[in-house]
Structure formats: structure tokens, C-alpha cells
Amino acid sequence: MRYLLRKMSSVIMTLFLVTVITFIVFEIIPGDPIAAKLGIEADKVQIEALRKELQLDQPLIVRYKDWIGNALKGDLGISIRFDEPVINLIQIRMMVTSRLALIALVITIIIGVPLSIITAKYDNKGIGIGTSIFSQIGMALPSFWLGILMTYLFGLVLKQFIPGRYVPMEQNFVQGLNYLLYPAIAIAIPKIAVVVRYLRNAIMDQTNQDYVRTAYSKGLRSHQVMVRHILRNALIPVITIMGMIIADILGGSLIIEQVFTIPGIGRLLIMGISNRDFPLVQGMVIYIALIVIAINLLVDIMYHFIDPRIKLN
Amino acid sequence: MNQLLDVKDLSIAFETNEGLLKAVSNVSFQLHENAILGIVGESGCGKSITAMSLINLLPSNAIVSSNQMLFNGMDLRSIDKNKLYEIRGKDIAIIFQEPMTSLNPLMKVGQQITEMIRLHENSTLKEAKQKTQWMMKKVGLSNVKKLYHSYTHELSGGMLQRVMIAMAMICQPKILIADEPTTALDVTIQAQILELMKQLNKENHTSIIFISHDLGVIKEMCTEVMVMYLGYCVEKADTSVLLKHPAHPYTYGLLQSIPNPKKGKSRLYAIPGRILKLSERPKGCPFCTRCKRATEKCRTQLPELQEISTNHFVRCFYPLDHPQN
Missing domain, CATH: 1.10.3720.10 (MetI-like)
Structure with missing residues (x-):
């Protein structure tokens, strides 16, 4: 029992750290999901709309909080590229x-x-x-x-x-x-x-x-x-x-x-x-x-x- | 008394990087029914491998040769592999020195005994299990139902050695080789284990080859003793004769080194010098480098094993306690 508890807490800790690190890495590396999806010749309004929809205008911490909240409910969000739930x-x-x-x-x-x-x-x-x-x-x-x-x-x-x-x-x-x-x-x-x-x-x-x-x-x-x-x-x-x-x-x-x-x-x-x-x-x-x-x-x-x-x- | 084992001129050498190392030279011995033969000597003198060679348990680089190796009228040198597997465990069983490492740590101790029965007897698992528990009780273990399911790390050295003995004795072998069975145990447990082995020897008529470096223990156990030094048999006699009239200086030294509380505060005796490596064995008598009485003859010629009185053999030019000297 104590073994399980200790193991569980280390699992949660690991998962938390892993998600934080990927979030930060994605913030640092160059490249833009919107450009990847809409192409370079998309017009400004479209870009702004998608940015809002994907919440990319929000600060990192807010986005992480939203994401982890949904993830805990079992919802990993929708893929930008495929427009399909990530889990599927x-x-x-x-x-x-x-x-x-x-x-x-x-x-x-x-x-x-x-x-x-x-x-x-x-x-x-x-x-x-x-x-x-x-x-x-x-x-x-x-x-x-x-x-x-x-x-x-x-x-x-x-x-x-x-x-x-x-x-x-x-x-x-x-x-x-x-x-x-x-x-x-x-x-x-x-x-x-x-x-x-x-x-x-x-x-x-x-x-x-x-x-x-x-x-x-x-x-x-x-x-x-x-x-x-x-x-x-x-x-x-x-x-x-x-x-x-x-x-x-x-x-x-x-x-x-x-x-x-x-x-x-x-x-x-x-x-x-x-x-x-x-x-x-x-x-x-x-x-x-x-x-x-x-x-x-x-x-x-x-x-x-x-x-x-x-x-x- | 019937002869169970008759070994003549047994020699064992090892092929190593430094060339051929002779570990045992021309050793002959007999084992009679019901007898307990002691083989005594310092570490590395070849006593264990002499016994192991009987059922071919030596490492693959060992070369064994002998003029005769009769067991129950059967020549052990020429038997085929299947017969050898049959003899191992069933006719000749071994108890090893370190009970803690000589049993499989991942297997229940009971299962390890049962494995022996199932290998040599046609019995169902249930019968074998019952026999195992009966034998475990017989060697002085209690609460055997629970012990059957224990692992080696859960038992003490003494208990494990009892398990080893139970395993070795379960098929009622004709010969039991006990390779320093008590060396790794506490002194109090030592006496109990020796007593148990003596009892099994009497009840089951199992002959024992008892290997030890401790003449004190040999004295308690054996009917006959063979003293080995650097691969040579240097003296062989009935225990009482050997203890009273040791003829070889090495045997004398060994006897002197047994602590005797009656002597008071005297210093413990130690044989001077050190044991030589196999590769530095002298040309003459193997013991000449440590012997006070050694002469030029001892250093250049190897003495033959000679019978100085009935059934008392010694390999020395100048035996002690002998009318000629």
C-alpha cells in the first residue's frame, strides 16, 4: 500500500514536469502552428481569428492551466493540423x-x-x-x-x-x-x-x-x-x-x-x-x-x- | 567389511594459461561400507577435487587419470553419461561447504529436495513432497510444512545445511561426500550437524567421505584418515593409530596446531612456512620446505608411500615414532 502511494506520487510528479517542459519548449522553439495550418499567404483577419480560437493570445501560464484542467478531465484538446480530438x-x-x-x-x-x-x-x-x-x-x-x-x-x-x-x-x-x-x-x-x-x-x-x-x-x-x-x-x-x-x-x-x-x-x-x-x-x-x-x-x-x-x- | 570404493593412483591436473598444473598426484584410497573416511589437509591440497573427481564434477579444464576407480564393482572411469547422471545424487551425493550459496536462491528449499526425488525415483509430486517433509523432520528441522515453502534467504546457515543434508540423503546414497560441511557454521551448530551425520551413517549405512582441514573434527567423525599435502597423500591410517602415532612430520604439526585448553596459556602452535603454490612444488618431498627434519635427500627425492605398520602408510624417509629412527 505504501509502495503504491509512493509510486503514485512520483508518477504524478513526473507527468507534471514532463508537460511543463514540453509547454515551455514549444514556446521557445521558432515556428507557428497558424502559419503551418493556413499557409504564408493567409490574411490578417483569418490569422487573428484562429489565434483567438486557439487561445494563443493568452499568456503561457493561463494556457497551461486551461490545458491541464481539461487533460485531467480526459480531454486532451483538438489537433490543429487534423481538426480531430487528439485522443482519437x-x-x-x-x-x-x-x-x-x-x-x-x-x-x-x-x-x-x-x-x-x-x-x-x-x-x-x-x-x-x-x-x-x-x-x-x-x-x-x-x-x-x-x-x-x-x-x-x-x-x-x-x-x-x-x-x-x-x-x-x-x-x-x-x-x-x-x-x-x-x-x-x-x-x-x-x-x-x-x-x-x-x-x-x-x-x-x-x-x-x-x-x-x-x-x-x-x-x-x-x-x-x-x-x-x-x-x-x-x-x-x-x-x-x-x-x-x-x-x-x-x-x-x-x-x-x-x-x-x-x-x-x-x-x-x-x-x-x-x-x-x-x-x-x-x-x-x-x-x-x-x-x-x-x-x-x-x-x-x-x-x-x-x-x-x-x-x- | 566390503569395499565400496577402490581408487588407485588418481592424478588430477589442470590446464591453465601457465601450463599444466598437477593438483593431485597418485592418490589411492579405499572406502568400506559403513566407514567414514576423513581427508584432511590445508586449503589447496587437493582434497576436495579428489572427491569431486569420483563423479566428474570438476571444471572442464581438469584432466583426470587413474589406474582404477571402482565403485561397487563398476569402473567409474568408463561408465557412459547416462549412468553417471544416475549415480550422481542417487548413489553418490555431496554436501557442500557453503550452504548459503550452494542452494538455488530462487527456488523453495522444499522444491529443491523434491527435485532430487523426482529425478531418481518414480513418484508423484505428492509422494515426493511427503517424503521431503519426512526427511526434513528427520534431519532435525521443525515446522517443516512452512519451511518447505521458504527460500534460502529466510533460513539460517545451520538450517540450510540441514536442508542440504536432507537433500543429499533423500535417495539413500551409498556414499556421501561431505566437503567441509561445517566450516561455514557456528561452532555450536557444527557439533549438531556432525552428530546428525554420524547418526545417518549408522541408521542408513551410508559411507561418508569427510573432507576437512580440521583434525579436531576428523577425530570426532572418522574411522580412517588420509592426510594430504600439495596433492600427495602423505599419511593414511586408522584414526586412532594416526592420532596416537603420527608418523609424518606434517601430520604431527597438524595435531600440534589443535588448540588444547588443558595446556594452559601456552602459545598456539603453527607449522612454520607457508603453503606453496602448485606451480612451485619442490622436486623431492612436497613438505621439505617446511619440515625441520628435512635433509638433502628429502629435497631431491620423492619418498614412496610405505607401510610402516598394518594399514598405516606414510610418505616420509624419516617417519616419526618409528623404531628405525
């Missing part, structure tokens, strides 16, 4: 991004975990060295570069999908999956490299522990020792990394969505910023902050379940 915009894009994230995460886990085990087991042999090199390179590769490479290879050469197009899963499930799979792979490769690096080290650390020798002395086979004893202990330090990876993917892989023209959170954010669409950006900042907070909370709770030595308070 985010919800639609969120469906796309969360699917992409889920696929990327599944790929990361089903490839990353077995690969870590193999690398740890054959540390100094060919496979181990090979995967070490892969993980080193994989971490250094930017995923947008992988994305461009994959668009070229699978899109233009192998014609697996049409670059620049996107088919939602609702329309055609197989096609939709296909359009999310390649960007998911581009996201997953560097993440797999990170997982392999950390999990391999954790497994190798655990393999030298006394309890592993005990497990062998009981007559367990090495795969049983790995699955029942080593892996669970090795996962503890990796959970934090996994949490960061999930938050990173869900927060919108900005560039990947741009490269594969996927209408997800990342593209929405970029559009919002380039149009100085502050209600939209403000809403998305809150959304991303909430995701990061939720995932951190989830990591804490998972620690509690995996490691009996850790109590939440």
Missing part, C-alpha cells in the same frame, strides 16, 4: 504501433534468449565467438539503416511488399502482418544484440555459482540445469534491459515507422512537431511518459515475482 488520433495510431512492438518483442525474445544460451555455452568456440561478433555489430547498427536495407532487399528486389504502402491488419490479416514483419525485424536486430550481450554475461556469471554445482551433483542433465536453475537467476539483471527495450519500441520507433511509412505513433509525433501542433504533441508526450512509467512499474512487479528476495517496499 493517438488511439488509432496506438493500435498500429503496439502491434509492431509486440511482433518486434516476440522476435527479440525467441531469438535473443536461445542465442544467449548458445553463446554462453560455447564461449570460446566458433559459435560463441561468432555470436559475440554479431552482437557487437548488431548493437552498432542503426535500425533505420537496416530498415532502408530491408526495404531495398525485400521490397524492391524480392518484391515481398510494396515500399511506401501500408495495409492494416483489419483489411487483410496476412498482408497486414507482412507489412509489419519487416519493420519489426529491423527493430529487433539491434535489440537482440543487446539482449544477447547482457543475458550471455548473466548466464556465464550464474554458471560459476555454487548452486549450479549442487544442481549437477544431484544428477541433473545440463539442459535441465540451464532451464530450471541458471536461466531464472540470469534473467534478473536482464529484466531491466527488457523493460527499457519495450518502452523504447512502444514509444514509437520514430525512424523505422518513417522508413516503412507505417502510420504509427512515431510518424504522428513527427507530423505533430513539424506542424507545431502543440495539443497533439502535448498529448503524445503524456502518452509516452505514461508508457515508460507503466513499464517501469511492470518491471518492479516482475522482479517481485521472479526474485523472492526483493520485496516491493
